[in-house]
Amino acid sequence: MSVIELRQVSKAFRGVSLLEEVSAEFARGQIHGITGPNGSGKSVLFRLICGFMSPDHGQVLIDPTYQKSPGGYPQHFGIIIDRPGYLAGRTGYENLQRLAEIRGDISSEQIRQAMEAVGLSPDTRQKVRRYSLGMKQKLALAQSFMEHQQVLILDEPFNALDDRSTAQVRELLLTFKAQGRTILLTSHNPEDIRRLCDSVWKIEDRQLKQGALTDLASSATSPIVEKESEV
Numbered sequence: 001m002s003v004i005e006l007r008q009v010s011k012a013f014r015g016v017s018l019l020e021e022v023s024a025e026f027a028r029g030q031i032h033g034i035t036g037p038n039g040s041g042k043s044v045l046f047r048l049i050c051g052f053m054s055p056d057h058g059q060v061l062i063d064p065t066y067q068k069s070p071g072g073y074p075q076h077f078g079i080i081i082d083r084p085g086y087l088a089g090r091t092g093y094e095n096l097q098r099l100a101e102i103r104g105d106i107s108s109e110q111i112r113q114a115m116e117a118v119g120l121s122p123d124t125r126q127k128v129r130r131y132s133l134g135m136k137q138k139l140a141l142a143q144s145f146m147e148h149q150q151v152l153i154l155d156e157p158f159n160a161l162d163d164r165s166t167a168q169v170r171e172l173l174l175t176f177k178a179q180g181r182t183i184l185l186t187s188h189n190p191e192d193i194r195r196l197c198d199s200v201w202k203i204e205d206r207q208l209k210q211g212a213l214t215d216l217a218s219s220a221t222s223p224i225v226e227k228e229s230e231v
């Protein structure tokens with residue numbers, strides 16, 4: 001069974017239609033890439049999937065394994081859409097610790113491992129208000145998977161990351177996939193999609209169209225999924 005299914009989902013804002021009767025299924029254990037121009041509705045689609053927003057028509061179905069009650073918050077989802085409300089006067093570690101206390105109970109060692117996995121030092125005393133854009137992005141990534149969330153909904157996960165960090169996070173996502181976790185991500189970089197994704201979808205003319213990975217730029221000369229070597 002698919003982890004997420006969209007059934008004829010429509011969404012409009014102030015009479016302007018964004019998505020019209022969109023249907024799609026996202027299979028478990030795969031990486032699914034969503035592309036589309038600015039303003040086409042990628043972030044809105046992710047908010048609908050996470051239940052932060054309701055469709056005007058249609059249904060968003062989540063595999064009950066990942067959801068306590070129908071329509072409720074999917075507990076096993078790790079999400080980056082809007083940046084979490086960090087406490088600017090606290091360190092990155094303290095912020096993650098606070099989120100972990102709210103949502104469940106993971107050990108301090110797990111928080112440290114998540115930070116290290118994205119190249120953040122858990123021991124740095126630097127407050128989040130002094131974090132660079134890339135560091136904030138890494139903190140958002142760490143919170144999305146630190147509790148071993150099985151479904152990751154990542155809106156532009158590579159935003160603001162330098163080349164080395166991009167390679168590191170790509171490797172990490174492939175490791176998560178190998179563990180059987182399911183990932184939906186958006187990116188404006190065809191290279192991210194080409195290297196990571198098992199399926200690619202494009203929002204076009206208010207529809208979500210499944211595309212061929214081979215249509216992506218520069219895919220002609222390299223295999224679709226290729227492990228990064230420069231980590």
Ligand SMILES: Nc1ncnc2c1ncn2[C@@H]1O[C@H](COP(=O)(O)OP(=O)(O)OP(=O)(O)O)[C@@H](O)[C@H]1O
Binds near residue numbers: 018036039
């Ligand atoms: N809560 C809202 N109320 C009104 N309009 C909204 C709301 N959320 C999004 N929109 C509009 O929906 C459209 C799609 O927005 P969305 O953020 O999903 O685009 P996107 O594909 O993620 O773009 P980008 O590539 O720039 O991130 C935009 O025109 C946006 O202004």
Ligand SMILES: [Mg+2]
Binds near residue numbers: 043155
């Ligand atoms: Mg967006």
